[in-house]
Amino acid sequence: MGLLPKISPMSLLGLPLNTQYSTLASLAVKLPVTTLFRLTVTGANMPVQSKRQALGTLFDGRAPKQPARSLNSLWATMPAMQPIPISPTALFPTIEWQEAGQPCTARWRSERGAAPPKKVVLADDTMTADVAYRLACEGTALLWRGDFQNARQMLQAMARRSDESGKTDKRGRKPKVNPLASKIVADCSIDTGAAAVSGMDSAPAIDPAEAAKGFHMHRQAQAQRARVLGMVLINFDTDYAMALRRAPDARQACAEGWGPPAADETACVASLRELLGLISAHEWRKNGIEIAALGAAPNNRIYPHYGVFSPQRGEYVSLLVKMPLPKGEDLTVFDIGTGTGVLAAVLARRGLSHIVATDLDPRALVCAQENLQRLQVDVELLQANLFPPIEKGLADLIVCNPPWLPARPSSPLEHAVYDEGSSMLLGYLNGLAAHLAPDGEGWLVLSDLAEHLGLRTRAELLAAIKAAGLQVAGRMDTKPAHAKASDATDPLHAARTKEITSLWRLKVKPAKVS
Ligand SMILES: C[S@@+](CC[C@H](N)C(=O)[O-])C[C@H]1O[C@@H](n2cnc3c(N)ncnc32)[C@H](O)[C@@H]1O
Helix, strand or coil, rough: CCCCCCCCCHHCCCCCCCHCCCEEEEEEEECCCCCEEHHHHECCCHHHHHHHHHHHHHEEEECCCCCCCHHHHHHCCCCCCCCCCCHHHHHEEEEEEECEEEEEEEEEEECCCCCCCEEEEEECCCCCHHHHHHHHCCCCEEEEEEHHHHHHHHHHHHHHHHHHHHHCCCCCCCCCCHHHHHHHCCCCCCCHHHHHHHHHCCCCCHHHHHHHHHHHHHHHHHHHHHHHCCEEEEEECCCCCCCCCCCCCCHHHHHHHHHHHHHCCCCCEEEHHHHHHHHHHHHHHHHHHEHHHCCCCCCCECCCCCCCCCCCCCHHHHHHHHHCCCCCCCEEEEEEEECCHHHHHHHHHHCCCEEEEEEHHHHHHHHHHHHHHHHHCEEEEEECCCCCCHHHEEEEEEECHHHHHHHHHHHHHHHHEEEEHHHHHHHHHHHHHHEEECCCCCCEEEEHHHCCCCCCCHHHHHHHHHHCCEEEEEEEEEEECCCCHHHCCCCCCHHHCCEEEEEEEECCCCCCCC
């Protein structure tokens, strides 16, 4: 009985059934009234609703109700467990369709967490883009049976239709003005002087409500576009090969994103859009990105993995090279949310040798490990929620580049881009004082795009810094130079032209001497 897992009834009712139950598991749970339930958890990677339904069917064995008795005696009365035949597809979401008069089913894969489409029809080269687009808009998925390259072209044609429809309203009229473009009027300066310490110099004069409305409308449009374009589906064999004419060999790309195929892997279906994302991530991972802040080529590349925040915008990385290091010998550094490990690597190249880097995301940790090894820099990597455990001591420098936009991620892949409720930013600020050594510094990398989009004000940022018992000791700014910053067709262009990325130097505010 000592092996009974410790699971509180509340945690069961809250359904945090996570990946630790990714395989079929039988659990015995002790409830407060000494009732023994046998629970069979049938799968992870299920939407919460499915988990709820699954849990509804889990109570497959319940000992007869007894007056208070010991768990051991209840265990003895529990009927012997019967093996439950379970098909491999019960462990993950499935997609169903009809083909040649037969019902078919396969594992459904969606890294963006989309539910399997309920209506699926077969499609091939004879279908026109207009028909495909209409069906997709109606929520009917198209399982592709034609030539792979034609499917790609079909997707492009559907994307054009989606973009065109976004430019007009339902009656085909063009919207009057982009609310973001008309509201953003302030001109921001780059300044590292005294005004930077007050932090108030670049606050934009915008109507935050209007700007935020524009941003949320933009995200809604993006989500709708993703839903429609995600309706073109591809079948994969158990080794991720595709049996379509002119299909590329994307097995490696799939294995990098989905994990290597298991020994008992089943055939699966995923959207063509997801596959193209996997292929493009595979190319980035293969070729890497040159990071000037890491020194001269060739030993200055970072190789991002699928789903890990990519440092394509080099300007924020360069800030870490220019900022003077805190004084002292043998500094201890923490890099919070290390992603590809790029900031830790830059600091290691600056000569810092005692660096601990954390991330919550296992993919990020694997990616960082690979990059740091390749760059031959010594960094300790830990999976942690923000700061390393207290046994790792205090740090002289704690860097963090949290996601810059406080908004809800619409998929697990967006957790490195959107920081709902500014939780990572606030967690970092609020934990700094407790983890900094005397005279230590926090370096916060943050763009002010959120301010230009009406999602956060400068005053709110400064108030959060103050509330955490910190003060601004300096700031270094830079203007983004990446392609998106000058892309006039980007709906967020007006905000992006104003964007400034800053490295904030934060120190613990000295206590007042009374
Ligand atoms: C914007 S990315 C920055 C990555 C990297 N530091 C860089 O500058 O390229 C934010 C990173 O923080 C990680 N993250 C998010 N919440 C976290 C948390 N609570 N604790 C640790 N890491 C977290 C994400 O997985 C992601 O890798």
